[in-house]
Amino acid sequence: MPWQKKPFSQHVRKLQASITPGTILIILPGRYRGKRVVFLKQLSSGLLLKFVITISTKIDISSVKIPIHFTDAYFKKKKLPKPKHQEGEIFDTEKEKYEITEQRKFNQKAVDLQILPKIKVVPQLQGYLHSVFSHK
């Protein structure tokens, strides 16, 4: 029945009509606030959609192939296992640090190589994407 409450994972994520692949967005909260980014695709969780400002500038990325395994699970923050203390080693166990996996670096480069030429085509867009948005 449509009026029964669905769990969050089954909610329909609506995307604003103004956001299409290739749109430039400004990220509002978080570590990257004020940064201008290119929208690639919508993930099934609908993450971030309400936390960006859309700009009317778009670049054509119809020919850009985005790896299929870019899903929410790929981007989820990895919880590092806490070191288990064993006998006699209480002060020796080291904390695991977050390391960027080779797969991530490879994927990042693969996408960048496709998108950077598209950005360079538009005059001044590269500098614009470099700059940060702020109120003043």
Added chain:
Amino acid sequence: MSERLWSKAIFVGYEWDLWSQREHMALLKIEGVFAPDGTEFCLGKRCAYVYKVKDNKVTPGGKPNKTRVIWGKITCAHGTIVMVHVKFQRNLPAKVIGLRIRVMMYPSGI
């Protein structure tokens, strides 16, 4: 160049009925909002009262520091003077009246 991504607002006071004050809702006057379509843009946006305290506290995404926040949300417009009702997660302390509240630009609908 500053990196401000929030609008400036002032905590004007609490919500009133005819004779008494209701502290669970706050009234905010947002800088730059002079007309009703300005308040329409602001509805649903998050607000924050940011303050500093003596003790350090854990900050998400950073080292523990002395800054603390009370988060709130703009619920509806208030009257023709173009102010705005805000519901904070905890009621604002009265000594903040006349002081700065930040109005964030998210959740954004543009």
